[in-house]
Amino acid sequence: MEILQYDFMRRAFIVGILLAAIIPCIGIIVVLKRLSMIGDALSHSSLAGVAAGLIMGINPILGAVVACIIAALGIEAIRKKIPKFSEMSIAIIMSAGIGLAGVLSGFVKNAANFNSFLFGSIVAINDFEMILVACISCAVMLAFVLLYKELFYIAFDERAARLAGVPVKIVNFIFTILTAVTVSVAARTVGALIVSSLMVVPVACAMQFGKSYKQTVIYSICFAIFFMTTGLFVAYYARLKPGGTIVLIGVICLVLILIGKKIASKVSLAAGKI
């Protein structure tokens, strides 16, 4: 295939599929916890970390990871204080992150550097980033499989999980750290847009079909991989920007599924009447 003869496209597919496999795993828990916007909040907070890293002369990726972890723990803390309105914690952390990034960016001398962290691109991935993404994918996969039951409990009902003897605090902590690391690294590699949409859109699609938690998880990974690969193909052959294309394909799919479901239910209703 013509598209795969280029190294940068092969990398885009490898990294894209790896991220498409792990981000929905995080996404489904996050959606069930009513924290769908966490991807946006964390990727914006990671910008503050990048700016701080550039100013203080430490590695900006490290800065982003640290800022993301702090932000994610902040979201958890606020969420516990106001459990009924957990999405408020995201709004608070997101505005804090954007505000801090805005102020700090004024002190960054080299704007180009800053921009490159703001907009990672899936078609320009270097060795280091590819290895980093591979490591994180393994860690997330492992954690998700090992903590499968615990995460499932917590996602649906934290209190019941605690009563059933799940170490809620530790599991939540591990999950928060994994989310933060994944978002900060993925946002730097493929752009914040792809990360925050892959967290939610495939899960939303999968929920239309999935009859159980397990099914929904598997479907959402399939959807994410489908969006990623078609997005890259379409972007390549139609000469479009890859990030936006991947996201739009996901959203179009969701809309089509919703319309299709409605028509199907009408048809079955009509069939029932006859």
Next chain:
Amino acid sequence: MKRVGCILLIGCLVLSMFVGCDSGKSSQTQNGKLSVYASFYPMFDFAKKIGGDKVQITSLVPAGTEPHDWEPAASDIAGLEKADVFIYNGAGLEHWTEDVLASLQNKKLITVEASKGISLMEGQEDEEEHATEEEQSKYDPHVWLSPINAKKEMENIKNAFVQADPDNKSIYEANFVKYAAELEKLDKEFKDTLSTVSNKDVIVAHQAFGYLCSAYGLNQVPIEGLSPDSEPDPAKMAEIIDFAKQHKVKTIFFEELVSPKVAQTIASAVGAKTEVLNPIEGLSDKEQAAGDDYFSVMRKNLKNLKTALE
């Protein structure tokens, strides 16, 4: 009692704001020097060379910042209200000038569009995103990268200085003559060096080198359009990789102010090196402190071009 305290507090805040503004402004127009604002680095450098110690120059775009997406802050506008001369490159690079100049109350301000009188080149064909933008951005604004155009820009700047400050006319004229000769010398160096190179294809980060390339018979292959963007489309990258392989390009050029990730990706795909080709859109504080200016950076560019194309 509480309310009085509140009012006092607000009063103090408002007062401190005014004080803050004033202290920012008062540093200009002192000791009889011409107060000059230049939009970004090349304009700043040219103005400094022509004006010498007779002018006090401020560069609006701060050091080390990419000028394409910069916009003035309120304090910059306040500074312009007190300035004597404002120099900008024009040709659509500083998209904010029109709005800013229209909003100024400063009647005595002399504005110089330094690229005036230079025949502008249009951007290259494959720029769909630029075709939809405003009319003014269809021209390539990077005129200063050809020394002959730079001479014209210096002349425009000199004329404005003479108009604003006729008393020092002879100084400005003498400086212009001196640097015009320097620019001609630079032009000759470029001509002599680049006429001997075997390869003529230059892959650059963004389409900034049109004037330079056309003046010396090179072929510019830009990864991005007239203003550096963040994400190229993959088909374009594939084309450039094929082109580089076919034409045996040894070096992919990138810029200091734009992220080098895309250039590095292409370079590793074709087994080429990456090297800096500076469009002199802004020099960092460090470079300026090290004594770099238009001439030294242009000579560095020439050296890098020569090694890449030999």
